Amino acid sequence: MSPKDLPNLISILRIILVLPVVWALLTSQFSIALILFAVAGFSDALDGFLAKHYHWESRLGSIVDPLADKLLLVASFASxxxxxxxxxxxxxxxxxRDILIVTGGLAYHYLLGKFKLLPVWSSKINTALQIVLVLLVILQHQWFSELQQVVTIGIWLVVSSVLYSGTEYIVVWGTRAWQQQRNQ
Structure with a gap:
């Protein structure tokens, strides 16, 4: 193992944390859930920073990192x-939105060929807002009921980012598909 594998290991750790986060939420162990989810959320920023800053990006990382994000967020939102x-x-x-992106990616792959997984900038903001919302909901529910207005604002920020990033994926990848098809 070399240092360049660290971002992928951090992403794998995030996947491993999904079940303990869900267990903690569903058993009302909100202190544990908050800590585990905060660690998982921080790991998303850390693995991305390491991969970009030290040029440790890899094909595996381009798959495992968004998979870890989706598993963590979908499981947490479901809980x-x-x-x-x-x-x-x-x-x-x-x-x-996630189903739209996966379906679009599969359609692109099978109809037009391989493509490099490149998230749009708004998707990173969307992920960050979803992480913050989960943390706020746990904090509000367990300790700070006065955060309800902040949670409501967080919900609407997530709604806005989901709609914007979903639309951006359609426009960006639709344009790429159209251009690729035109060039064939």
Missing amino acids: LTWLNLIPVWLFWLVMG
Whole structure:
């Protein structure tokens, strides 16, 4: 193992943390859930920084990092929805965007050929806002009921970022598909 493998190991750690985070949420161990989720959320920023700053980017990392993000966030949103701490419609909006992106990526791959996984900038903001929202919901539910207005603002920021980044994916990848098809 070399230092360049560190970002991938951090992403794998994030995947490993998914089940303990879900367990902690569903068993109302909110202190544990907060700590585990905060570590997982921080690991997302850390692995990205290391990969970019030290040029340790890899094909594996381009797959494992977004997979880790999706597993962590979908599982956390599902758990918080189950606990009635976030609205069901928000869960389905977030899921719908992810399904749209995966379906679009598969269609692109099978209809037009291989492509490099490149997230749009708004997707990174969307992920960060979702991480912050989960942390805020846990804090508000367990310790700070006065954060309800902040959570509501967080929900609407996530809604905006989901809609914007989903639209950006459609425009960016739709344009690439159109250009590639035109050049064939």
